[in-house]
Amino acid sequence: MKKRRWTTFLLLFIFFLGLSIMLYPALSNYWNSKTQSQAINDYEAMLKAMNDEDYTEYFNAAAEYNKALASLDFPLKEYGKIKGYNxxxxxxxxxxxxxxxxxxxxxxxxxxxxxxxEVLNVAIGHLQGSSFPIGGESTHAVVSAHRGLPGAKLFTDLDRLEIGDTFTVTILNQTLAYQVDQIRIVQPNDASEMAIIEGGEHCTLLTCTPYGVNTERLLVRGTRVDTIEHRTIYVSTDAYQIDTLIVTPIVALPILFVLMMIVLFKPVKKDEGDD
Structure with missing residues (x-):
């Protein structure tokens, strides 16, 4: 009987360990998505307290930074010459x-x-030494995020983007639209595709590749466009659609647990010949 109790305990431990391992990626991604959505909600709330003069002041400072950056010979290496980035x-x-x-x-x-x-584990980071993504001639913003993290989607599916696809960047009260015009895979130390092109307005999405190996860099560049046709509008809300990867184990595992309990605690019939 004592041996059976230890066997039961061991099986339960293995069950709940497997359950935790199975649910961690989906639940962690869900939690991060909620946190990201809340950060955007808080950002939008702060904007409501601002006026046109505030916006002008912020944008002018960013434009001056971009202008100074474009005057450098190697902005991605010499950005330290320009103060006040943060x-x-x-x-x-x-x-x-x-x-x-x-x-x-x-x-x-x-x-x-x-x-x-700290930034890349939960969100997108702006690459210092690239232009702030506010538009304007001779600007090239580069924004980066991780790919393949077990608890956060981030840029995991970035390789699905194709020439002609679109994305937007919202800064303060301004939303800029970009259309993908170039996709490159480069070595980590190759920054040539992130250079500012005179007269151009670009934004590049940067992540690691191949998936799970991360020895190279995937660069998806967009060029500024005025509008995006058939754009999906995202609305920040406290409601969140739970992924089927979460729902399936939540429904299936209790059923498996009950079945396991039935098997473990099913009475053992004694043979008629036993005393």
Whole structure:
């Protein structure tokens, strides 16, 4: 009897360990999605307290930074010559400057200053040394996010984008639309495709590739367009549609648990010849 209790305990431990491992990616992604949505809601709430003069001041500061950046010979290496990066387009201490929407792969993610691991583990980071994504001639913004994290979708599906697809970047009260015009795979130390093109207005989405290997970089560049046809509009809300990857195990696992309990605790019939 004592041996059977230990066997039962071991089976239960294995069951709940497997359950935790199975549910972690889906639940973690769900939690991160809720957190990202809340960050965007909070950002939009702050904008309601601003007026036209505030917007002009923020955009002018960003435009001056972009102009100074474009005058450098190697902006991605020499950006340290320009001071005040973290204060530009920063409404509070969080460092959030806006958000990026890519309707084809169903994401809308906060955009923060810099590409520290703290930022990239949960959202999109703006690559310092690239232009702020506010538009204007001779600008090239680069924004980056991780791919393939077990608990966050982020840029996992970025390789699904094709020439002609679109995405938007919202900064303060301005939403800029970009159409993909170039897709490149480069080595990590190759920054040539992220250079500012004189007269151009570009924004590049950057992530690691191949999936799970991460030895190269996938660059999806968009050029500024006036409008996006048939754009999917994302509305930030407290409601969130739960993915089937979450629903399926939540429904199936209790059933399996009950069946396991029935098998474990089913009375053992004694043979008629036993005393």
């Amino acid at each position: 204060e530009i387009l920063s409404l509070n201490s969080s460092g959030m400057m806006g958000y990026v929407s890519i309707s084809k792969i169903g994401i809308e993610l906060p955009l923060y200053h810099g590409t520290s691991q």
